[in-house]
Amino acid sequence: MTQTALIVIDVQESFRVRPNWQAVNHPDIADRVDRLVRASRARGDLVVWVLHTEPGTGGAFDPVNGHVRLMDGLQPIEGEPVITKTSHNAFTTTNLQQLLTQYGVREVVISGIRTEQCCETTTRVASDLGYDVVFVSEATATTPLPHWTMPADASLEQVMADPRTLSPDVIVERTEYVLAGRFATIRTLDEVAGLAVAS
Template sequence: MNTALIVIDVQESFRRRPNWAAVSNPEIVPQVNRLVEAARANGDLVVWVLHSEPGSGTVFDPELGFVHPIEGLEPAAGEPVVTKTSHNAFTTTNLQQLLTVHGVRELVICGIRTEQCCETTTRVGSDLGYQTVFVTDATATHPIEHWDAPAGRSLDEILADPRTLSTDQIIARTEYALAGRFARIATVKELTGS
């Protein structure tokens, strides 16, 4: 079975946001690099996905210069880099075409944010017929405010609110939702042997 490692949104944009101080996995770069090195050693396709919001004026606006991999991650020559404008990596890109051309049947998913772009890509990939592996310890997320919380609160206020979902709660919920339905849950160690 041909496999592709999909590295989703591990980009500088996220480090420029105030909530990066509460990120679940500040060591995501070494974890992703271990997966990348293993994929390259196996001859698997590595696809880099970046999120872009052109004209938004946010850290995801390419005009501001943050829509690139976080320092320490580097696509190799010939590895596709696709830019998406939706939550999943399929809808607004040519990802499915790339995977088809390379005969890929299995996806290994890592990146930022665990419950958003990574989980959504996993679900869509599964629905498209790919065997999917979700590598939780090579994903990262941030605490999520309650949906009716007041806008503009500081990170300290968000973290102090008992209705805020912690990163541990988010990660557990994602694993429960995906496991056995959309993906096999795996660790970096399980996939790389180290």
């Protein structure tokens, strides 16, 4: 029975069609995740693919627009579950917990988009459900976070010009601070993906 599962969260084309993708901290997120995927497969770990969907919204996450698909270069192999969610975390609106139980998973490795939102929220829920969680910040991506008073239709230029906007580096640092030792162990991409190379 598999003991560890890599959970790939929302590494989908939906994000690349949004203007703020120009300011993402890891434009090579698909390559980073692919390293983890290849290492996980080499170890015989389960890989679970999660896609975010917002049906009926007409936006980048509405399946009718064709962007709710894995980024180019990422491809599940036979037997790897692909689940869709409608909440921030990967558990609430899916059968993820049942899948992990079925495969005997005790540890989950978190990667994906966005660091402080779907990745962090999934980490917290997984921890509360009793899983050991490894959070690979370098295999997550995010974009600048505007102050909550900024209008939703503000341009990227306006967001970047606002001194209250949090940069991706700050977001990652804060996320690591709140997760480490409470909800997850923070590990580097080399630490997690490098294990398969050595074996």
